[in-house]
Amino acid sequence: MQVLFVMVAGRRFALDSSEISEVLPVVEHRSAGTGPSWLLGLINVRGALLPLVDLSVIVASTSTELRLGSRIIVLQLESELLDFVGANASGSKVGLLVPEVLGLGDRDFSQGGAHTGFNFAGAPHLGPTIADTEGFVQLLRCRRILEGDAALRELPRAAQ
Amino acid sequence: MAASVAFHRSLLGRSMLLGVLPASLVVLLIVVINGLRAWSEIATTLEGDLNAAVELAAGEIDAANKRSLAQAQLMALAQESGMFGRRAETLMFIEKVLRANPELHAAYVAYEPNGDGNDALGAQAGVPTVALTASGRFYPYFKRDPKSATGFTLEVLQETENAGGLWYDFPKERFERSGVSTPLITKPYDYFGQAIIENVTPLVIKGRFQGVAGVDVSLESIQARLAQLSVQLNADIFLDARGSFVAATTDSTAGTQLRTTAVEKSDLAEVFAGVPKKGIRLENSIDRQSGAECYFVSTMIPTGEWRLVVRKPTSAVLASLSDLFLVNLGTAAIGIAIIVTLLALNAVSSGRRVRAAQSAAERISSGDLSQRVAVMSGSDESADLVRAMARMNDELATIVGSVRSASVRLAATSVELAATSREQGATASTFGGSTAQMAAAIREISATGAELLRTVETVDAGARRSAESATAGRANLDRMAQSMARLERGSDEVSDRLQVISEKAELITSVVVTITKVAEQTNLLSVNAAIEAEKAGDAGLGFLVVAREIRRLADQTAAATLDIERIVRHMQEAVSSGVGDMARFAGEMRGSTVGVQRLTTSLGNIIDEMNSAARGFSDVQTGMANQSAGVTQIELAVRQVAEGAQQTSQSASEFSNVAEDLAHSVAVLQDAVGRFTVAPTASEQR
Structure with a gap:
């Protein structure tokens, strides 16, 4: 399948391109002011306001350091639980801030040599890992990033 | 599929037309030429054979006539040489002549009434009454009689109705008219139940007719001889003895009928009319009796002026020739039939392969390569062609x-x-x-x-x-x-x-x-x-x-x-x-x-x-x-x-x-x- 390679905290991840709506350059966002540390605020995407989530916080517990290759990936969240991120005209679309987008490629994560991934209950967004010529790469189920412990533990009790 | 080829253009038709037809014509020509040559040769040979046979038969009959006539002359000569009037010695002489010639039926001497001047003497020693007429005229007739102890019977001569002076008056008139003593042979007639021919010679003593001496030949003996010849020649023989038939045919009823018919009124009248005075005549014409084509060979028998005709059907003559012709024709027909069969077998098998190749080529040209071409057995060029078509089809498909x-x-x-x-x-x-x-x-x-x-x-x-x-x-x-x-x-x-x-x-x-x-x-x-x-x-x-x-x-x-x-x-x-x-x-x-x-x-x-x-x-x-x-x-x-x-x-x-x-x-x-x-x-x- 076609995947988008991203680099987060020195680790390479792959996102299924069919789950991605579009990739945007980093734009200004309005800060949320409060809430979990991974929720950065709102961004304006051609008139639609979407929540902006910092992927580094969820994957590596560090905030993203912006650089030239930093991008915002717009995608549709799968979870219905996460009302608190706010409704908008695009349904449950969110922007995902990633430190660096490496590029597109074709990889097969169901191949013989793949590792199924450390299937912890608390990390449903982490998929299988394979090794290619550029090293290890793990599939990131980006639609489920807010279902893991890393995201949930900072939510208010009511939301949980 | 290809339109069916007209037969005369097909392989089989060509083989027949170019091979069998000329061969048949040549063979037929040879058979016909040979048949014609054999025909002319055999016909010539057969005609020669027929001529020879007729000559032989005529010669034999002539010889028999001459022999009989010679006995009659012998008796006449004896009378003229002093035996005339010596009636007892004459009777002994007649009996001896009859004994010496078994082919004779009877022998006799007849004197003129009181020709020797001894009529008045009547019967005496050595001259029984049966040798004399009522007037004492010497009129003896010795004939063979199986019932008699001696084998011979002496009786007096009698005139018969149908003889009509044939054996006495006729030679007498001839002599008196010509003055020359001529022996003659009468036509057949019935003498008391016996069909005979008489050989008569006049007795001339001192220039005067004094009676006749003669011998009788039974017609049956001539008939038997002719029958033998008929079997030998495998032909019908007809003998005209002065206007009467003596016939020997393979058909016995025809022979009987002919004997009661005058020659001039019979179906063979024309043939007999054409018999030459000398030599042999051979003609080929339609027989009126049977309606078939026959050979007629005829000749004249000088002694007695009889005419002989031999009839043989052309079909019998040429039967052997037609047999030969049929054998030749049959052999030729069998040979041609064998040639036709072999050529037809070869042409049919070649034609089948060629047709297979043709249908494959047409299928390929129409673009259908999905079928394989069936490879045929055989080693000739047509089989090679079919195999080549099969290879071409496979290569094209690939x-x-x-x-x-x-x-x-x-x-x-x-x-x-x-x-x-x-x-x-x-x-x-x-x-x-x-x-x-x-x-x-x-x-x-x-x-x-x-x-x-x-x-x-x-x-x-x-x-x-x-x-x-x-x-x-x-x-x-x-x-x-x-x-x-x-x-x-x-x-x-x-x-x-x-x-x-x-x-x-x-x-x-x-x-x-x-x-x-x-x-x-x-x-x-x-x-x-x-x-x-x-x-x-x-x-x-x-x-x-x-x-x-x-x-x-x-x-x-x-x-x-x-x-x-x-x-x-x-x-x-x-x-x-x-x-x-x-x-x-x-x-x-x-x-x-x-x-x-x-x-x-x-x-x-x-x-x-x-x-x-x-x-x-x-x-x-x-x-x-x-x-x-x-x-x-x-x-x-x-x-x-x-x-x-x-x-x-x-x-x-x-x-x-x-x-x-x-x-x-x-x-x-x-x-x-x-x-x-x-x-x-x-x-x-x-």
Whole structure:
């Protein structure tokens, strides 16, 4: 399948391109002011306001350091639980801030040599890992990033 | 399938027409020629045989007649030689003659009434009454009688109705008319139940007719002899004894009927009429009795003037000939039948193979390669032909299959290529616009640099002239001071120009930043395009290729802008160094100008300073030259980028045309290959 390679905290991840709506350059966002540390605020995407989530916080517990290759990936969240991120005209679309987008490629994560991934209950967004010529790469189920412990533990009790 | 070939044009028909027909004609001709030759030879031979047989039969009958007649003459001679009148001796002589000739039926002597003058004597010793008539006339008749003890019976001669003076009056009249004693043979007649022929000779004593002597021959004995001959010759024999028939035929009823018919009234009248006086006549005519064609061979028997006819059916004569002819014909027919059968077998098997080859060729020409050609047994050319057709069919099927699968792949590729090249052309056009903007800015820089260089050259010339003036004479100090002031103004101008260059360089940097941003945006756009293409599934495959090409172009643009950035940086460094030198020179100039008023004596120093100034100008000039070279390099690079974009656009357009041509050609190829149907190959079946 076609995947988008991203680099987060020195680790390479792959996102299924069919789950991605579009990739945007980093734009200004309005800060949320409060809430979990991974929720950065709102961004304006051609008139639609979407929540902006910092992927580094969820994957590596560090905030993203912006650089030239930093991008915002717009995608549709799968979870219905996460009302608190706010409704908008695009349904449950969110922007995902990633430190660096490496590029597109074709990889097969169901191949013989793949590792199924450390299937912890608390990390449903982490998929299988394979090794290619550029090293290890793990599939990131980006639609489920807010279902893991890393995201949930900072939510208010009511939301949980 | 082929229209059926007319028989006379088919292989079988040709074999028959060209082989069997001439052979049959030749064989038939040989048989007919041989038959005709055999016919004439055998007919001649048979006719000769018939002639010989008739001659033989006629000779035998003639000889018998002569012998009988000779006995009659013998008895007549004995009478004429003194036995006349001696009745007892005459009776003994008659009996002895009859005994000596077993073929005779009877023998007799008849005297004229009282011819010997002894009639009155009547019966006496040796002369019984039965030998005499009532008047005593000597009239004895000895005949064979099986009932009698001696085997012979003596009786008196009697005239019979049908004899009618045949044996006595007739020879007597003949003698008296001609005066010559002629023996004669009577026609057959019935004498008391016995059919006989008489051989009579007149008795002439002293020139006078005195009676007759004769012998009787039984007609049955002649009949028996003829019957023997008839069997030997395998033919019917007819004997005309003075107007009466004696016939020996294979048909007994016909023989009986003929014997009661007068010759002149019978069916054979014409034949007998044509019998020659001498020699043998052979004729071939239709027999009135049987209606069949027969040979008639006839001749005259001199003694007795009898006529003999032998009849033999032509069919019997020629039976052997027709048998021979039939055997020849049968052999020829069997030979021809064998030839016909062998030729037909060969032609049928060859024809079958040729027809198989023909149907295979027609199927291939109509494009159907799906069936294999059945290979036939056999070793002749037609079997080779069928095998060659089978090989050709297989090879064609393989080739067409390969071409077809290749054309399908080609079609897909050509469509993809056309789409890609169109997209690439559009991108290249956009990129061409950006480079045009860049080229305009660079031209401006270039113009500014050239202007600056001219100014510096002016300053340099002034400085040189000043130095020359200083060297020429210290008296010219005022002029030098003015020159110094001009120099100062010139240096200020240089500083201003350098400032302008620096500003323009800043402008280039900002353009480069814009290009970098555009490239980055393009890159991002290509990523999103690829994502969208993926979502479109198979339909987006071409678009995916386009997105990748755009990304590659964006990367190339980014690389080009990095180069431009580096070159501009070099240029700015050169300008900075020029500005520094200029400032230092200006300071020195200011110091020199003050010193001119105060230290007029220090002209030598001033001259030194002038020399130093000239060196400074040299440095500035070098810097300016460097800058100019840098600008030229930039211009070159931008022109290359623009040319590259132009070429890319043209190539894309040409490529698009070529791809469409390719698609069209592939369609034509597929159409051509589509005419052929091919049995599914092993790989397709899987």
